[in-house]
Amino acid sequence: MPDPQRIVEMRNINKTFGGVRALKGVSFSCNTGEVHTVVGQNGAGKSTLMKILAGDYLADEGEIYLEGKRVRILSPRDAQALGISIIHQELNLLPELSVAANVFLGREPRSLFGFLTESEMMRRSSEVLKRLGVDINPAVHVGSLSIAQQQMVEIARSLLLQARVVIMDEPSATLGTRELERLFQAIDSLKRQGVAIIYISHRLAEVFMVSDRVTVFRDGEVVGSRPVAEFDRVSLVRMMIGSSTFTEQFPARGASAGREVLRIENLSSEPVLHGVSLSVHSGEIVGLAGLMGSGRSELARAILGVLPCNKGVVRLNGAPVRFRSPRIAIARGIGYLPESRKEEGLVMGMSIMHNTALPSLRARQILGFVRGRAERTKVGLTATQLAIRTPTLLQEVERLSGGNQQKVAIAKWLICDPTLLIFDEPTRGVDVLAKTEIWKLMRALANAGAAVLMISSELPEVIGMSDRVVVLHKGRVAGELAAAQADEETILTLASFGESLSHAGSN
Amino acid sequence: MPEATDTLSGHRTLPFFRRNAETITIYMILCVIVGIGAAVAPRFTSTENLTNVLLQSVALGLVAIGQTVVILAGGIDISIGATISMVAVYSSGLMAGTSDPLVFVPIMFVALAMALVVGLVNSLLVSRLRVAAFIATMAMGAIVQGVVLLYAKRPIGKIAPQLSYFSDGMIGPFPFAVLFLIFAVVVTYLILRKTVLGRYIYATGGNERSARLSGVRTRLIVTFSYLFSSLMAALSAFFLISRMGIGDPQVGGMNYDLFDPDSIAAVLVGGAALTGGRGSVLGTVAGFLIVSLLNNIFNLLQVSTFYQWLIKGVIILAAVAAYGIQRRER
Numbered sequence: 001m002p003d004p005q006r007i008v009e010m011r012n013i014n015k016t017f018g019g020v021r022a023l024k025g026v027s028f029s030c031n032t033g034e035v036h037t038v039v040g041q042n043g044a045g046k047s048t049l050m051k052i053l054a055g056d057y058l059a060d061e062g063e064i065y066l067e068g069k070r071v072r073i074l075s076p077r078d079a080q081a082l083g084i085s086i087i088h089q090e091l092n093l094l095p096e097l098s099v100a101a102n103v104f105l106g107r108e109p110r111s112l113f114g115f116l117t118e119s120e121m122m123r124r125s126s127e128v129l130k131r132l133g134v135d136i137n138p139a140v141h142v143g144s145l146s147i148a149q150q151q152m153v154e155i156a157r158s159l160l161l162q163a164r165v166v167i168m169d170e171p172s173a174t175l176g177t178r179e180l181e182r183l184f185q186a187i188d189s190l191k192r193q194g195v196a197i198i199y200i201s202h203r204l205a206e207v208f209m210v211s212d213r214v215t216v217f218r219d220g221e222v223v224g225s226r227p228v229a230e231f232d233r234v235s236l237v238r239m240m241i242g243s244s245t246f247t248e249q250f251p252a253r254g255a256s257a258g259r260e261v262l263r264i265e266n267l268s269s270e271p272v273l274h275g276v277s278l279s280v281h282s283g284e285i286v287g288l289a290g291l292m293g294s295g296r297s298e299l300a301r302a303i304l305g306v307l308p309c310n311k312g313v314v315r316l317n318g319a320p321v322r323f324r325s326p327r328i329a330i331a332r333g334i335g336y337l338p339e340s341r342k343e344e345g346l347v348m349g350m351s352i353m354h355n356t357a358l359p360s361l362r363a364r365q366i367l368g369f370v371r372g373r374a375e376r377t378k379v380g381l382t383a384t385q386l387a388i389r390t391p392t393l394l395q396e397v398e399r400l401s402g403g404n405q406q407k408v409a410i411a412k413w414l415i416c417d418p419t420l421l422i423f424d425e426p427t428r429g430v431d432v433l434a435k436t437e438i439w440k441l442m443r444a445l446a447n448a449g450a451a452v453l454m455i456s457s458e459l460p461e462v463i464g465m466s467d468r469v470v471v472l473h474k475g476r477v478a479g480e481l482a483a484a485q486a487d488e489e490t491i492l493t494l495a496s497f498g499e500s501l502s503h504a505g506s507n
Numbered sequence: 508m509p510e511a512t513d514t515l516s517g518h519r520t521l522p523f524f525r526r527n528a529e530t531i532t533i534y535m536i537l538c539v540i541v542g543i544g545a546a547v548a549p550r551f552t553s554t555e556n557l558t559n560v561l562l563q564s565v566a567l568g569l570v571a572i573g574q575t576v577v578i579l580a581g582g583i584d585i586s587i588g589a590t591i592s593m594v595a596v597y598s599s600g601l602m603a604g605t606s607d608p609l610v611f612v613p614i615m616f617v618a619l620a621m622a623l624v625v626g627l628v629n630s631l632l633v634s635r636l637r638v639a640a641f642i643a644t645m646a647m648g649a650i651v652q653g654v655v656l657l658y659a660k661r662p663i664g665k666i667a668p669q670l671s672y673f674s675d676g677m678i679g680p681f682p683f684a685v686l687f688l689i690f691a692v693v694v695t696y697l698i699l700r701k702t703v704l705g706r707y708i709y710a711t712g713g714n715e716r717s718a719r720l721s722g723v724r725t726r727l728i729v730t731f732s733y734l735f736s737s738l739m740a741a742l743s744a745f746f747l748i749s750r751m752g753i754g755d756p757q758v759g760g761m762n763y764d765l766f767d768p769d770s771i772a773a774v775l776v777g778g779a780a781l782t783g784g785r786g787s788v789l790g791t792v793a794g795f796l797i798v799s800l801l802n803n804i805f806n807l808l809q810v811s812t813f814y815q816w817l818i819k820g821v822i823i824l825a826a827v828a829a830y831g832i833q834r835r836e837r
Contacts, residue, residue: 327722347713359721
């Protein structure tokens with residue numbers, strides 16, 4: 001392969017967030033006409049580096065060179081002016097405006113008197129879209145387009161900015177197979193026009209389809225950067241994992257599993273879940289792993305009756321159930337900790353006391369009146385048990401730290417004495433101490449006889465906590481592993497490719 | 508973050524003043540306004556005048572309580588004015604058509620039922636069809652006002668003599684209507700602070716998705732809030748026709764210039780957040796008393812309506828901005 005001109009070079013970049021070193025002297029470069037894929041586990045530092053390049057974050061140390069010249073990127077505006085554009089996972093489009101208006105937003109061509117020149121905008125945006133090889137009418141509203149088409153509009157936008165470097169942050173997470181093909185075509189045509197593309201992805205299968213070069217991040221460092229041809233699936237997965245040493249302390253596993261509490265048979269909820277089967281026993285923690293968009297959280301919602309199911313059966317303690325609302329699921333002994341505590345887990349403006357008591361209020365009432373003393377006692381006990389650090393339980397939860405907020409979101413369900421607990425990302429955005437406490441608590445709950453289904457993106461957590469691991473891939477169960485078989489390589493391979501590799505071997 | 512670690516020493520309760528800082532502030536402002544009134548208008552402190560102020564706050568007070576519940580649950584109701592007018596003209600009009608002295612009771616129930624239908628439709632629009640509360644209730648208000656004008660273009664009917672007890676009756680030294688308002692405040696206070704329903708109202712307004720996932724039937728809660736608001740509008744209308752002796756098709760205000768904005772102003776001045784989940788009925792009481800007191804003082808001083816409107820607007824803005832600053836600082 002010829003070595004084209006180097007367009008971007010980042011040297012010795014350091015970045016610290018509140019005492020945690022997110023990037024430790026990272027160097028990275030990208031050539032014109034190259035698709036450079038960046039992979040790594042959650043928190044490896046890949047997104048941080050790209051946000052520094054796009055001007056979203058400022059590096060603590062390090063230099064950035066564009067075509068050999070040193071540049072300073074202090075804001076997203078600076079990055080744009082230099083021809084660096086980023087396409088975020090959540091698209092930044094105005095759904096009520098036309099495609100053309102979105103493409104030209106902020107840079108509208110004007111006539112002599114300052115009026116917008118619609119026709120010119122239409123003509124030029126349809127030109128750009130044609131160059132990308134997509135057929136989108138620039139006059140239609142962006143809101144009426146599919147996600148993939150909206151992505152094309154974003155790409156057209158960056159082309160019009162004369163972008164020389166386009167960063168795509170997980171563009172494929174929400175795309176189907178056909179749409180993905182179209183994205184790759186567009187990437188191809190960008191490439192031929194000499195644009196450098198930096199492609200962040202968790203889906204390793206795509207990495208082999210689209211990249212010229214792959215850089216692997218781990219724990220804030222670049223651990224390898226090679227042409228894609230020098231990788232195979234096994235070596236890529238191994239490089240991402242490394243010989244990671246667990247610093248976290250996980251509680252010891254408990255007694256053996258008891259009776260079956262939850263059984264899901266062939267559950268489908270098109271288009272996200274396709275015939276998922278799994279079971280969780282009393283006294284057991286089952287880890288549910290999978291990439292973003294693999295249907296992990298959707299499975300939890302399907303069980304609760306928030307997401308409608310087309311097919312399949314959910315059995316609770318042997319009896320088939322179909323909940324019409326979370327209220328009924330709660331009454332049947334299910335506790336659900338949602339992924340986002342701000343949006344779904346807590347009422348941020350309410351006190352610790354009232355948040356904690358919310359799901360179990362019905363059990364503590366006389367003729368509709370809340371039994372205040374019973375509530376204070378029960379919540380007080382639980383708060384102490386969970387070591388929620390606060391001067392008073394009347395404090396609004398929005399004023400607590402992330403770890404304490406998460407404890408409140410968990411405390412809600414402890415009070416209900418559930419037989420099945422579904423925890424979606426139980427330790428996301430939580431400090432190390434609170435993490436250890438939450439892990440201990442989960443194990444204690446299981447030991448006390450609860451069945452626990454734990455959804456997590458953190459592989460060490462999945463491996464450290466689970467008695468069994470179920471891996472989802474594109475809405476299907478890709479594999480089920482006993483605790484002894486569950487290592488990062490196997491889980492990551494199943495999650496990324498949907499199958500285990502015969503020649504993967506064992507360490 | 509002002510968090511101390513004293514989990515083991517037990518959880519204290521916040522000092523009374525810090526816990527109720529906002530409510531105490533607003534009551535202090537209320538006292539200041541009373542003081543100003545006493546200073547600038549000698550007649551202000553007379554027993555008749557103060558009784559008059561309280562009587563004048565009954566109609567607004569009732570609907571402001573209803574509005575509080577709707578806003579706490581995350582909505583807003585601007586069909587209140589039209590609902591008042593509807594209940595007023597239909598009950599007085601129907602009462603005029605009969606000579607039987609006791610028919611006024613079923614007539615009031617019919618009018619009340621009409622109001623509840625408005626509340627029910629509001630809640631269906633908001634919770635089932637997901638129409639924004641502002642738009643849904645504004646449109647309903649327009650429709651209801653149309654229904655009112657269809658029936659009467661000018662004040663009509665007469666009021667059953669028994670009904671005038673609502674506005675004129677006295678229990679000992681206290682006007683019945685004022686006691687009735689206090690009763691409504693107490694009941695609403697108990698619902699909001701002491702019952703499961705009240706908790707659910709705060710939770711729904713604070714974060715509907717969280718509340719639903721915690722097992723709250725949020726749609727039912729929203730429905731309750733609009734029905735409650737309509738009930739309060741109907742009671743307010745009964746008071747108004749009792750006082751005026753006739754049903755005026757514009758008594759609730761045309762072009763949304765009376766009970767809708769005033770009730771919202773009272774709730775906001777009382778410290779509730781328009782986004783829901785935050786506020787209290789005691790704050791609202793201070794809110795509508797401030798609005799009524801200002802009207803009274805202006806009238807005593809014969810201030811022109813121009814300044815009345817202007818000062819009212821400034822006070823609403825000042826109150827809401829003050830809360831905003833206070834909350835940001837914490």
